Structure formats: structure tokens, C-alpha cells
Amino acid sequence: MKLLGIKSHNFSFDFFEKNTVPPFYKGIEDVPNAYFENNIIKDNNVHIVNCIMPYIGKRESTLNDDYGHYSKSYRLGYAMDFSNSSSATDYLKNVLGKKTYKSMRQDRQRLYRDHNIRLKVYHGEMDKDHYTYLFKTLKGYILKRFEGRTHTHTALSKWDFYVPTCYDMILSKNAAMFVLYDNDLPIAISLSFRHKNILTAAITSFNENYYKYSLGKLMFVNQIEWCFLNNCTLLDTGWGNIPYKIKFSNAAFYYDTKVFYPKKKLAKKMLAFFISWVLMLKYYCIVVFKEKRFNRPEITFKNRWLNLRSTNMHSQHVSLKTESS
Missing domain, CATH: 3.40.630.30 (Gcn5-related N-acetyltransferase (GNAT))
Known part of the structure; x- marks a missing residue:
């Protein structure tokens, strides 16, 4: 992938485990500014950002003006x-x-x-x-x-x-x-x-x-x-x-996958469009032919889709009432 000028990021890993977000975001509602301090892009590559949680990624956000993106939602989370x-x-x-x-x-x-x-x-x-x-x-x-x-x-x-x-x-x-x-x-x-x-x-x-x-x-x-x-x-x-x-689990959701490309590079835009569809088709091929799952999630989890309004954040910490440190 690197030979084609393609780089990958995992939004969930960056957010929870590094306390950062991929560098295409300038800001996301209710996410601390410290998460965006090192968001500088120094290349003209196509970037795949996987595993964008809807309870974060669907909030009001500001993206880098120099990049466009194609978005697909297919990977299930719980x-x-x-x-x-x-x-x-x-x-x-x-x-x-x-x-x-x-x-x-x-x-x-x-x-x-x-x-x-x-x-x-x-x-x-x-x-x-x-x-x-x-x-x-x-x-x-x-x-x-x-x-x-x-x-x-x-x-x-x-x-x-x-x-x-x-x-x-x-x-x-x-x-x-x-x-x-x-x-x-x-x-x-x-x-x-x-x-x-x-x-x-x-x-x-x-x-x-x-x-x-x-x-x-x-x-x-x-x-x-x-x-x-x-x-x-x-x-x-x-x-x-x-x-x-x-x-x-009582809630299911779709992660977003965004494929970012520099707006001024037509070839990169076409490559990003192609990649976004290939990734989705690859995922469904694995689900159907390897994992042998044929049920549509919309039916399987009909009454279990995550209610994004119930995930509003707050920063209050309460001391554990059992043995902890």
C-alpha cells in the first residue's frame, strides 16, 4: 500500500489509546483541543481512516480544507x-x-x-x-x-x-x-x-x-x-x-471508513474513490464467504442500534466504591 502512496489509520486506536485523532480533523465537538495539537499533514498521499466510531465521528467536526474524502459504513461494532x-x-x-x-x-x-x-x-x-x-x-x-x-x-x-x-x-x-x-x-x-x-x-x-x-x-x-x-x-x-x-451487548453500530485524498490531485481522488469501494466489497466478501454470515444486520439487530443521543459525554469522575486504587 505504501508503494501506491496509501497510508492507513485507526481512528478508534488513535482516539482511545493515543488520545489523538488522525490529522484530517481540526476539531470535533466536545473533544479536547489537545487531541488535535499534532495534526499536520506533510504528504500528498491517500489516507484510509478505519474504525471511526459514530458516537464521536458523527458529531459536528471541522476537517482539513485541503483534503476531500469518500465515506463508507460497513464494519459492525458492538x-x-x-x-x-x-x-x-x-x-x-x-x-x-x-x-x-x-x-x-x-x-x-x-x-x-x-x-x-x-x-x-x-x-x-x-x-x-x-x-x-x-x-x-x-x-x-x-x-x-x-x-x-x-x-x-x-x-x-x-x-x-x-x-x-x-x-x-x-x-x-x-x-x-x-x-x-x-x-x-x-x-x-x-x-x-x-x-x-x-x-x-x-x-x-x-x-x-x-x-x-x-x-x-x-x-x-x-x-x-x-x-x-x-x-x-x-x-x-x-x-x-x-x-x-x-x-x-445491547447496541450495534456501523463504523465509518473515510478515504481522504488531496483535493488538488485528480489521480489521488480517483484512487481514493476506487479504494473506498474495494474496501467495502472486500469486507462483505469476508463476511459472506469466509465467516458464512448471510443475515442483514439491519434485521438481526433491528431493535439494538446504538442511540447516539444516549452517549453524550461528561467529564465527571466518581471514586470507585469497591476495592480499587
């Missing part, structure tokens, strides 16, 4: 919208149903009965050495889980970014690390990023010796409960059709 729920229990019962909720609660009770379990949420304070230990443990769990598979966890390709940057983000409350301990052994670790009243789930892995307790699901429950205690009204679970993630 989220948990808590705006109409009175509590975590209320949300879980409504979304999971009584039978699944009861089964999940029993898994949690068995875990706490069989082991000396405690939850620790690091959000604002954390020992640096323990942070390093937890990241090393988390990577080990991911490598063990994907051992023998033909593909690897996408987070591993960004590991050199996560390790040196996430510690300061935890201290500044732009990230949170959820850790489930059995005595002093971390058995499940989840890393999430926060922007005002929105939490996005980034990485979760666990000790496979505890597989029978459904730790992946239980970590979702822990994050949901934390969101209610900390005024987070949206938990973005990202893209990828993982069944239990979809089960926990």
Missing part, C-alpha cells in the same frame, strides 16, 4: 448502552435473560467459593513494578491461549506501544486495568481505556486453568459493575463477532 438501566443487575438481567444471568451468577459464586478471589481495579494509582509484572503475565496468557493457532492476538502487534504508555494512562485515569486475583496470583486481566463517560474494552486474557469458570464473561460483568459506579454510560466492546460479546 457496545453496552447503560443509559436506560438503573443498575448493573438490571442491565444484565434484561440483556442476558433470566436463565443465562442465573448461570453466569452461579459461575461467579463457584469461583469465589472454590478460591480466595478478589478484584482489584487500577485507575489512578499503581505500583510500577507490579504494572510490569501484570503486563508480562497478560502477554503470557495471550501467547498460551493462541498457541498452535494460525493467527495471533491483534494486541501483540501493538505490545511495544502498550507497555511504555499505559502506565501513565492508568495514573491519569485514561485507562483502567481490571485484575482478578486468586490469593496473589492474577488469574484474569482486562485492560480498558476511558474517555469521559465512555469505556472501551481493549484486551482481556486469563489463566486457562480456570477456564470452567467462564472468566471472560465474568470480567465483562466486573467492567459493567464498575461502569455503573463510575458514571460510564457506554462500554464499547469493538468489532469482531465473538458470540459472548454480542450476547452481553
Whole structure:
């Protein structure tokens, strides 16, 4: 792609994990000016900006005047919208149903009965050495889980970014690390990023010796409960059709993909137009022929589309009322 003068960006990754936005934006409603401080373009390339969340990207924004773009919406994302729920229990019962909720609660009770379990949420304070230990443990769990598979966890390709940057983000409350301990052994670790009243789930892995307790699901429950205690009204679970993630989510949405081109370059404009259609067709080919999914999302998620009006941001932080730092 670089040989053709094409560069790619991930809006969601830049926004939540770097606290920036791709350089074609001069401003977005209710997003701090600091996110745009380094937005300088020094080339005439075509730029693909993937994974633009609608609850950010569809706000009133100012784009770089020198660039035009083609926009397509096709990649599905999933989220948990808590705006109409009175509590975590209320949300879980409504979304999971009584039978699944009861089964999940029993898994949690068995875990706490069989082991000396405690939850620790690091959000604002954390020992640096323990942070390093937890990241090393988390990577080990991911490598063990994907051992023998033909593909690897996408987070591993960004590991050199996560390790040196996430510690300061935890201290500044732009990230949170959820850790489930059995005595002093971390058995499940989840890393999430926060922007005002929105939490996005980034990485979760666990000790496979505890597989029978459904730790992946239980970590979702822990994050949901934390969101209610900390005024987070949206938990973005990202893209990828993982069944239990979809089960926990009550909202679906389309990410935007924008292909930017320099307005004064006719050849780049034509290339951008071509790329925008190729990317969409490629996605649908993967969905239909590889993943064997034929249902239209508009029908499958008929009553579950994300209500953008319910995701209004605020910057208030509330101290966690359970054990945390």
C-alpha cells in the first residue's frame, strides 16, 4: 500500500489509546483541543481512516480544507448502552435473560467459593513494578491461549506501544486495568481505556486453568459493575463477532471508513474513490464467504442500534466504591 502512496489509520486506536485523532480533523465537538495539537499533514498521499466510531465521528467536526474524502459504513461494532438501566443487575438481567444471568451468577459464586478471589481495579494509582509484572503475565496468557493457532492476538502487534504508555494512562485515569486475583496470583486481566463517560474494552486474557469458570464473561460483568459506579454510560466492546460479546451487548453500530485524498490531485481522488469501494466489497466478501454470515444486520439487530443521543459525554469522575486504587 505504501508503494501506491496509501497510508492507513485507526481512528478508534488513535482516539482511545493515543488520545489523538488522525490529522484530517481540526476539531470535533466536545473533544479536547489537545487531541488535535499534532495534526499536520506533510504528504500528498491517500489516507484510509478505519474504525471511526459514530458516537464521536458523527458529531459536528471541522476537517482539513485541503483534503476531500469518500465515506463508507460497513464494519459492525458492538457496545453496552447503560443509559436506560438503573443498575448493573438490571442491565444484565434484561440483556442476558433470566436463565443465562442465573448461570453466569452461579459461575461467579463457584469461583469465589472454590478460591480466595478478589478484584482489584487500577485507575489512578499503581505500583510500577507490579504494572510490569501484570503486563508480562497478560502477554503470557495471550501467547498460551493462541498457541498452535494460525493467527495471533491483534494486541501483540501493538505490545511495544502498550507497555511504555499505559502506565501513565492508568495514573491519569485514561485507562483502567481490571485484575482478578486468586490469593496473589492474577488469574484474569482486562485492560480498558476511558474517555469521559465512555469505556472501551481493549484486551482481556486469563489463566486457562480456570477456564470452567467462564472468566471472560465474568470480567465483562466486573467492567459493567464498575461502569455503573463510575458514571460510564457506554462500554464499547469493538468489532469482531465473538458470540459472548454480542450476547452481553445491547447496541450495534456501523463504523465509518473515510478515504481522504488531496483535493488538488485528480489521480489521488480517483484512487481514493476506487479504494473506498474495494474496501467495502472486500469486507462483505469476508463476511459472506469466509465467516458464512448471510443475515442483514439491519434485521438481526433491528431493535439494538446504538442511540447516539444516549452517549453524550461528561467529564465527571466518581471514586470507585469497591476495592480499587
